[in-house]
Amino acid sequence: MNSAREEILGKVREALGRRPGTAVPSVPPSARVGPRKAGDPEAEIAQLLAEIGKLSGATRRLGSQDDLRVALADLVKAEAVTKATLWTTPDLAAWDVAGTLRTLGVELVSPQADKHLVAACELGVTGVDAALPETGTLLLRSAADRPRVVSLLPRVHLAIFPPRALQVDLHQAFADAKDAGYSVLVTGPSRTADIELTLTLGVHGPKALYAWVMNEP
């Protein structure tokens, strides 16, 4: 195994005319444009939700706890949700998403449960670690209270997040995300055009993406 490593690195060095440990000049500039200036917070939120809407995501701007309760009730009804799984982050706890779902008659499944059980959930609820208005992109990091399967296996993915999640661009979002062991950028629900170039939603990932901006808990 090691000999393969040495041989490949040796060939690369020989081809490039480099010696081991030779200094590397600094990385060329990345054409960083801007930095992009964030506009007025509500305008940024409107742009984010509009971009997600263009990608067939369903969006809402919620204010109070009552708004959230009504929105969840609508979603549970519209998507015929009987089982759900969710992140255990402080925001979702403060908004009492779990409690509200339970009062709506939804059975809650632990994300750490057997994957077949998680896959049987109709709904997975997450927060986001960053939201990018320009592209309608949500960034989700993985952590103990943010399991990866919640935004992947259930048929519907709901992301609820406060305005402070909004960031100006990829540069800012990456500054925080690069030290996470795993993260994913979600830009609209799962899609394909592999059959005769017909756009079809919901191939392997969630068929529906709901993105709700909710006031600070």
Add this chain to the structure above:
Amino acid sequence: MSQVPTSIDFRANSQQVPPKMPAAVQKATAKFLGNRAALVEALGNDLWQTLRQAGHDLRLHAINHLDHYLEQAERQVTKAGGHVHWARDAEEARRIVLEIAGQHRAKLVVKSKSMATEEIGLNHALESAGIRVLETDLGEYIVQLKGMGPAHIVVPAFHLSKEEIAELFHEKLGVDAPAEAEKLTQIARMKLREEFLAADLGVSGGNFLVAETGTIVTVTNEGNGRMCCTVPPVHVAVVGIDKVVPDWESLTVLLKLLARSATGQKLSCYTQFISGPPQTREETGPQEMHLILLDNGRSRILQTPECRETSICIRCGACLNICPVYNHVGGYAYGYPISGPTGAIFASQILGVKAAGALPFASTLCGACNDICPVKIPITEILLHLRHRVVEGDELEGAAAPYALRMGAQAGAVAFGTTWLYRFGSQVLKRLQAPFVREGWMAKLPAPLDRWTTSRPFPAFAADFRQWWRRRSR
């Protein structure tokens, strides 16, 4: 593509292109090019050109210091708890995957679309070892059921009609499906969902490998890439050594270029960043992560400075979409999973010009690929260098062209370079052709030139340019 090709005959392949292929190809490529153009316009051409130049410089910087960044990536992946393997060639890479599969007694492997695993013929090797392997990108799943390889690196099954796919599903999956994209997609979702949950091993490629943090980046739309790297207990990523980028700042540029150039999206649906296995059990995800760094001829590409930029490709497929040759023959004619202009320069160096010397000639050298390439690869310059390698050989490889072609080319050079010989030859030709010419065309030529006239007439040789010029000047 189940096995690594040993010899590619582009001419013969292109004669077997099904008649409906060009129309299907052109429908797809026109759509992608249209989407791309709209986004580039929205961004503004100046900004787009700035991004292209930055993308080119960043990728070339990474390639020019590849040993440094590979070592950095290896350190970071290992630190994060991942296992790094190095594979000199396709055989070694296949053996490593088989060993990992063996350790876990894997019976079912799910794969997300990866040109590197196509290149090494991984599916064939796994199947030979009695392991079921499933492509999970919808297009790849369809061509796998059909027993074919990808016809395009982004949309592998675009040449099949929904009727053909419905029939295929009926025959191979035993389901009666209406010929509707939506229904067919749902059937594939249902079938593959069970397989994802049952799989013992998930295999992916990597669009980029970020040296700074040892992060594998995958760019997908369907979510199968996320499934393969999240649901099975073990994840194996097969990544070419040329996929390295220095840091996340560089990555921002390349992500902006990739999705716009490939499918005309601002960002693909799911862009995934994986640095080692999950740190806690609560995060869910695979317990084990392996990275296989694949050379398989890539270090050789670096040896020729004129060809080195072959390695900065980000596999967006834009050069396929714009190429007049690709648009007429589709992907299969290239006999290699990566087709089109970028496939022609890559495959002929990876396989060598003895096996793939036909590919550098599968181009009109019109240069549209150079103009559209998001990282500004001088594709036609590299094609010309490789043509030279095929005909005359260079420091890396001996000539591969037949002796007669080389002699013919040399004779041509002498004839065109010697005034009296050229004039004499043209007069002789003019007299020799006279009995066969009808209204300026020759319907038949003697062997071996009759290969031309079997399908179309040959224009008569006029040979009077000098005379015409003299008259004109008077």
